[in-house]
Every structure is written in C-alpha cells, then in structure tokens.
Amino acid sequence: MRVSYDTMVNEFIRVLRKRGFTEERAGLSAKLYADASRDGVYTHGLNRFPKFMISIDKGCVDIHADPVLTESFGFLERYNGQKGPGNLNAWSCMKRAISLAKEHTVGCVALSNTNHWMRLGNYGLMAAEENCIGILWTNTVPNMPPWGGREARLGNNPVVIAIPHGDVPVLVDVAMSMFSYGKLESYARSGKELPVDGGYNKDQKITRNAAEILETHQSVPIGYWKGSGLSLALDLIAATLAGGRTSRMVGELSVETELSQIFVAISLDALPDSERLLKNIDDTLNDMKTSMPVSADHPVYYPGENMMRTRKENMELGIPVDEEIWQKVLEM
C-alpha cells in the first residue's frame, strides 16, 4: 500500500494538532516525519510516529518547549532543549548553526536536554540545501559494549555528514554500531545471515547470526576497536560542549531522554574558489563510480544517491506504508 506525501503530512498534522501542537509546530513536525518516509527511512518516519505519541503521553516530551540559548562562546552556542520534541529541537539548532555559518563561515551549536531527533539525515540535508557542509551527531543510551567488553557502556551515537552537490548531495548517515537492534531483529525474523559480522554469540565468538547477537546484546562497533573509540569520543564531545548528559548519564534515566547533540555547519559561500571546489567534489563522486563493482549487478553508489532515487519514486507513486501502522495513525 502506498500513500501520497501530502496525505501523510496532513494526517500527521491532524494527529499532532489533536495532541495540542500549534499549527506551525504540527506542520514542521509532520513534514519531518513524512520526509523520512519519503526518503526511504521508514523506521524513523511513519513507523516511529506512534512511538512518538507514546513518549508524549508518558510526559518525556514537552510539546511546547523550544531550545533556549544558555551560553555563547565565540562561534559556539549552547542551547538547552528543555525536553522539547527532538525533531523540532534539532531543526532549530541546525537552522541556527547554518545562520552562524552564513555569518562566520563556521557555526557550531551544542544542544543538551533534548529527545530523539528521529531521522538525522533531515538536518544534514538542510545544511546541504543552504550550500553548507553539515556535520551533526547525537549521543544515545548505552546500547553497545566497548571493544573488549560484554556489557553496554557506549551509545551507538549516529553521525550525519552532508556535503553540497547540486540536487543529490552526499549524505553519510552512520551509527557507530555495525547493525541497529531493529536491523538485527529483522534479520533474525527472516532467518537470513547478516552480510558481515555483527556481534558476539554466547560463546564470545564473533558471528553473523542475528538471533544469537540478540541473545547476548553484544553488537560490535564499526571497525571493532575503532568504532568503539569513535563512539566514546562523539559522546564526550557532545556532552562536554552541550554541558549535558553523557551516554552513561542518559543510562541512569528510566527512558532515553536528555540527550546531547552537536550541529556544525560550514558555509561554502564564503570560499573564493567555491566553483572549483564543487567541481572537485563532483569529480570525486564520478571517479568513485568508475571502480569496477564487486558484483556486476551492484554498481558503486555514493552515499545519498540511492536515497534521492527512492525519494523520486515515492513522490511519484506514493510512499509505501505498513498498513497496520498507517491504520493505527488514521485512528489516532
């Protein structure tokens, strides 16, 4: 079943308005959820929407709260997210980082006390559309063991890097764990083997068997010891600059909230040779694609390229939806 983008946006607006969101905030939040599904990130679009409603009902999210500037140091600004909706908070902070970048070439916003930002690619794309490089990340609840350990002490701390490139920007969107729990569950259900090693089994051997990893909860970081170090660093930088909670401290709460996030924008407008630089970016992307493919039927794509193909298809044919979830939203 497919649903048009506009139908999805309007349905989200209807539900959010019913919960008390102002017209403006309902419109923006609805757009951010629908954009995720439109771009193929279904897990953080429609499929996540009912869970967002539950967070509101539980009182984890203050639907009226906006990020408040608490400190300003040179071109780094600190905001307190006041437990507002994670997507609206992230949107505001990225917007602020972009406007700082338009003024000073580089802008950096650190946000504390916020909620899950849903699909992080949205905010990277905001930067790229404004001719800015965007670099942003969040910490999370501890959900991944550090390298050498069995018990979760690190978050999977996803990062987005977006680089302007016409209508199809580069969009790197990577969590520091090799596979999310959602992905492991879907492999376990299908009985298929993971394409690469994903974690430890109960004999402490690295495995591609998703069900075994779900038993131990020992997923591996990307690049093993390397991703473990990167995850740690991302958490410490976010929490330090934001003056907010580290992953460890988020883990002390009963739910995942009060997260720390970083939003960096670097404007290419100011660079005197930006035309040449954009050509260099284009040359690199074209060159990458000339690498002979490992499988003849899978050409090399750059990150973000397939997403734009999905977007085009979903705008033309409608966005594929899980009928049960869609029905649930219609009844909200």
Added chain:
Amino acid sequence: MRVSYDTMVNEFIRVLRKRGFTEERAGLSAKLYADASRDGVYTHGLNRFPKFMISIDKGCVDIHADPVLTESFGFLERYNGQKGPGNLNAWSCMKRAISLAKEHTVGCVALSNTNHWMRLGNYGLMAAEENCIGILWTNTVPNMPPWGGREARLGNNPVVIAIPHGDVPVLVDVAMSMFSYGKLESYARSGKELPVDGGYNKDQKITRNAAEILETHQSVPIGYWKGSGLSLALDLIAATLAGGRTSRMVGELSVETELSQIFVAISLDALPDSERLLKNIDDTLNDMKTSMPVSADHPVYYPGENMMRTRKENMELGIPVDEEIWQKVLEM
C-alpha cells in the same frame, strides 16, 4: 635493543642538521619522530625516518618551507603548506588552531599542499595538553576501494580525536581502512589470521587472510559501507576547506604529496562548568572499564590508556628499536 629517548632525539637532530635543517626545525622534527617511537608508534617514528630522508632527496619535501596563511574566514583559516615537512606543517597548524580556540573557543585550520604528517597522535596530544579537544584528519592517496567496488578510489584518511583527561587523555587514532597495508604485510609474513575480516580475496569473498588481501589490494573500510562513506566525507571536507587536492587528485601525482588536512581545537577553558564536565569525562572512562571483559585476561581500556603505559616503560627502559634501521640512521 633499546635506545634512550634523548639519544634518539639527538641522533635525529644530527642527521637533520646535516641535511640542512635549521637548529630549531631539526629539534622539533627530531622530537616529533622520537615522540612517536616513545609512545609505541614505531611505524611512524624511527622506522619511518629513513623514508623521510628519501622524500627529501627526491625533492618531494621542501625542508625550509613553512605554512603560509592564504585566507581567513571568520574562525576558519586556510594555510598553504608549500610542500614543507609534513610533521612541522601539522605542528604549526595545530598550534594555530589551539591559539584560535583560546581566543574564540573553537579554532579551525585547513592546510593544503602538505606532506605526510607521520604520527598524527602527536598533534591531538598537543591539543589535550592545552585543555582543548583536538579533532584532525588528513586525506591520502587512493588506497581503498569504495564499498561495492574493487579498485581503490578512496584514501584511508586517518582521524585523530583527543579529549583532555589529566595525564592520560583520550586519544582515538583511526584510519578508515580496517587494516593498514603495513599491518596486512606483517600478518602475511607471520602466517597468522587477521583478528577480524580485513578485505576481499580474488574470488570476491571477504576474508581474514592477509596474504590474499595483499594480492587483490581490496582492503575493506571500517564498518564496510559506513567507513566508505566516512572516508569520502573526510576527503571532501578537507580538500574543500583547504582549497587543496582531493584524494583523487593526489592520486594523479607520481608520489603521495600535496595532501589536504584539517585541524580543529575546542578550548574547554571558556566553558563555565568545565570542572563538572571533566568529571563527567572521568566518570565515563571509569564506567567503560567496568564492562565485563570478553576475555578474562584483557580488561577494557580506553583509547590512549595503553599508549601512556608504553610511554612510561619506554622512558624508563629506553625505546625498543629495529637494530638494522637504527644502524642505518647512525650511519646517515
């Protein structure tokens, strides 16, 4: 065989002075090489020194050149490295980023037209010693296939992130390929299996056999598609901000030179709650180490911790050296 730190520094100074380095530059370069060996990064200390001499002889390195400020945009400064020695260029740019950070909280320097910076951890530690977070990376010659491809189009683009933490800062030092070619060669020589998958064999199957990967030159990025995207982004950001060569363009040269690098420093001095934040960092590191170990004889360490142990040992007992290489330096 072990050699004292001072003996090593003095020997490097002697050789560099003989090649025409000024006293000051010989002293700094010698210290940076010896620091690498002292901290256990032998590959980029003594063991690399003879190769550096060859680069000078070949005319790839201008031993007298210093980085020159070409443009300044808000908090971002661009320098041209003028093909100077990579370690001296990197040291200057990190120093400049730190002093920008002391003034504006964040400082960012982009460097073009430079040479291999040898041990990148040195520059991260400079930042941590000044109570700054340091984030730096370089691009390299294409030496890694993009995900899905067989032919190298991306660099392994190493990154360092350093975070202040008393005498034993966090030091994350990761290249975007799972194993360097040096590491693959050493595994292939020993006949031992890699601890995790490292690349493709000629049947295009992922393997832990280092010799087979050396045959195909198809090493895998950390986290496979994830590291492929990160490597691409790091290259494009470095080259764009520096106005310098991308990895692709470095690959057009007959040797690896004219690299692009980024140096970011963020000073914790300005943060009003820095004492609390440093305690949060310490708490996270202590908490990580309470994760039950996968192997009872390998406790969990945080990145940088073992390095400081090696440093202490090497300062007390002398730095272990490859006798053949040491002899070669003595005869230079």
